[in-house]
Amino acid sequence: MAQAVEEWYKQMPIITRSYLTAAVVTTVGCSLEIISPYNLYLNPTLVVKHYQLWRLVTNFLYFRKMDLDFLFHMFFLARYCKLLEENSFRGKTADFLYMLLFGATVLTGIVLIGGMIPYLSVSFSKIIFLSNSLTFMMVYLWSKQNPYIHMSFLGLFTFTAAYLPWVLLGFSILVGASAWGDFLGMIAGHAYYFLAFVYPRMTNRHPLKTPSFLKALFADEPVVIARPEDVRFAPAPFDEIHQD
Numbered sequence: 001m002a003q004a005v006e007e008w009y010k011q012m013p014i015i016t017r018s019y020l021t022a023a024v025v026t027t028v029g030c031s032l033e034i035i036s037p038y039n040l041y042l043n044p045t046l047v048v049k050h051y052q053l054w055r056l057v058t059n060f061l062y063f064r065k066m067d068l069d070f071l072f073h074m075f076f077l078a079r080y081c082k083l084l085e086e087n088s089f090r091g092k093t094a095d096f097l098y099m100l101l102f103g104a105t106v107l108t109g110i111v112l113i114g115g116m117i118p119y120l121s122v123s124f125s126k127i128i129f130l131s132n133s134l135t136f137m138m139v140y141l142w143s144k145q146n147p148y149i150h151m152s153f154l155g156l157f158t159f160t161a162a163y164l165p166w167v168l169l170g171f172s173i174l175v176g177a178s179a180w181g182d183f184l185g186m187i188a189g190h191a192y193y194f195l196a197f198v199y200p201r202m203t204n205r206h207p208l209k210t211p212s213f214l215k216a217l218f219a220d221e222p223v224v225i226a227r228p229e230d231v232r233f234a235p236a237p238f239d240e241i242h243q244d
Helices: 002-011 014-029 045-050 068-087 093-114 122-126 131-145 161-174 180-203 210-219
Strands: 151-155 157-160
Touching: 002 131, 014 045, 014 157, 068 093, 068 131, 068 180, 093 122, 093 180, 131 180, 151 161, 157 161, 161 180, 161 210
Parallel strands: none
Antiparallel strands: 151 157
16 A cells, blocks of 8 residues: 555656645644744735745645645645646646746735735735645646546536536535635636637737746656557658758
8 A cells, every 4th residue: 555655656747746745744744733834824014024935835835724625635736736747738847837836926916916905805814825726726727628528526416527616616615615715726727728728829929938947947858659560651752851
């Protein structure tokens, strides 16, 4: 059993494995009172006036209590983050990391701006950890990339993956959990999906081009397509072979 878990962990792509590890270590550390959540939560005043910049990162790592909700989000993180990195972003590790950075930036911006709007500031001031939102963003993106996959919810009913975020959002409401975080994740996910996939097809412009310094950190992995043994290709024309 332990060997199977170790093998499963090692087979995870690097960004998924790193994020999952940081999230589990942080949450377990807080549960054991080794780390204080008060040093992790998003506080604009402490970030700006006291230069506690680490809060911009650590608020995405703590998933609060180690309960059923924590297990659900760890499952979402391990499954859908892994699926995105292995399939939609296969061989594009830098692009995947940039997607996470974009999502984190959008979520932080929404909370900061929402905290300045009358009648909404009270609700947004309660959102001090965005880990659930970032995880839900990946669920939303996976559902947009794979809309026709058939799924089952607890064996009660079936639906296509396009409705997965809405099903999970409804489930959160039914069990009495706050749906704000999940809804913000859907907003961030839709913003990325539109700018990365829809807008380029409409205008042939790519506003979310990954910065070169991120690409320099990760060597692009070639995507290898196996060639069937019984397939033969015709030789190139003679003039094309001898073309200067």
